[in-house]
Amino acid sequence: MTDFVWSIDDAGSGGEVPIQATRRFARFLESRDLRATWLVVPKPNGQPLSAEWLAVLREARDNGHDLQLHGLTHEDCFEFGPPVWPATSINPAFESTFAQRRNELISRYTVANLRARIEEGQEIFRRELEIEPVLFRAPCGAISQAMFNALAQVGIRYHSCQYISGTGYEHLTHNSGDLTPVWTDAIPHSPFHWYADVVEAPILGEYTWRGAGTRSAEFVELARKDVTRIVTESQVAVILMHTHGIADDFDHACRVVDGVLEMVAGLGDHRFNTLDKLIASGALDVAATGTGPDSLLI
Numbered sequence: 001m002t003d004f005v006w007s008i009d010d011a012g013s014g015g016e017v018p019i020q021a022t023r024r025f026a027r028f029l030e031s032r033d034l035r036a037t038w039l040v041v042p043k044p045n046g047q048p049l050s051a052e053w054l055a056v057l058r059e060a061r062d063n064g065h066d067l068q069l070h071g072l073t074h075e076d077c078f079e080f081g082p083p084v085w086p087a088t089s090i091n092p093a094f095e096s097t098f099a100q101r102r103n104e105l106i107s108r109y110t111v112a113n114l115r116a117r118i119e120e121g122q123e124i125f126r127r128e129l130e131i132e133p134v135l136f137r138a139p140c141g142a143i144s145q146a147m148f149n150a151l152a153q154v155g156i157r158y159h160s161c162q163y164i165s166g167t168g169y170e171h172l173t174h175n176s177g178d179l180t181p182v183w184t185d186a187i188p189h190s191p192f193h194w195y196a197d198v199v200e201a202p203i204l205g206e207y208t209w210r211g212a213g214t215r216s217a218e219f220v221e222l223a224r225k226d227v228t229r230i231v232t233e234s235q236v237a238v239i240l241m242h243t244h245g246i247a248d249d250f251d252h253a254c255r256v257v258d259g260v261l262e263m264v265a266g267l268g269d270h271r272f273n274t275l276d277k278l279i280a281s282g283a284l285d286v287a288a289t290g291t292g293p294d295s296l297l298i
Helices: 016-031 051-062 093-100 102-106 111-129 145-154 212-230 243-248 250-265 275-281 283-287
Strands: 003-011 037-040 066-069 203-206 236-242 271-273
Touching: 003 016, 003 051, 003 243, 003 250, 003 275, 016 051, 016 243, 016 250, 037 051, 051 066, 051 111, 066 111, 066 275, 093 102, 111 145, 203 212, 212 236, 212 243, 212 250, 236 243, 236 283, 243 250, 271 275, 275 283
Parallel strands: 003 037, 003 236, 003 271, 037 066, 203 236
Antiparallel strands: none
16 A cells, blocks of 8 residues: 655745645645645745744644645755755756855755754744644755754654656756656665665655646646556655645646546555654654665765
């Protein structure tokens, strides 16, 4: 049996459009008896969460959705480490920017500095949302060994940002345009133990990035193909969405959810869950039978 998780990044960041998209999409998921894991930026661009965002997030929490940490400020894509694929596929300039700013940025990646940022996010969660976060996702998948050590020190044992497939970004104009499924073998396709013994829950893929709605039927089919394969390989499958992608084409986002729901229902005894529930039940630990590669240079 595979547990599928809808994970949605960048909650808390942006103005009226993402706020309303978040509320509306939460209600759509609830109409399908689904709940999501929303990755919340606790101090977006260095500013406190707005009253409007807090109202939406508390409403989602009270309706059974899961809220977890997504960095601290997400002011850039270098907060917890250097950007990696597929972020560099979305924005190739990340690599040259990091190279130009390397000395400045490397100084960020100490255990003490990253621990302080994580602890600040934890305190905001406790104070504003009355939640003790148990999982972290670094913005843009930009990570470092120091980040994992900092997570372990503050008691967060779960992380999720490594992609199995970046095919969902091939529609971007500077990429191939080819939506034929391609999965990486650089990491295990199921949860695994990684640096500092933090459990990584890899991301299957993303199907709602800005502009995906112009090829909606192809993206729904891509999601269905990925889902068909992942049930043979993993007990946990995290699917990524972004609030801006949902807002970009709300109807497309709903079609993706319904397409995955239909496919999962036809594949056997599988279900949808949230990451906090999988952690609390021990299911994520049970699924984490492998070890990740020693691939981080920083």
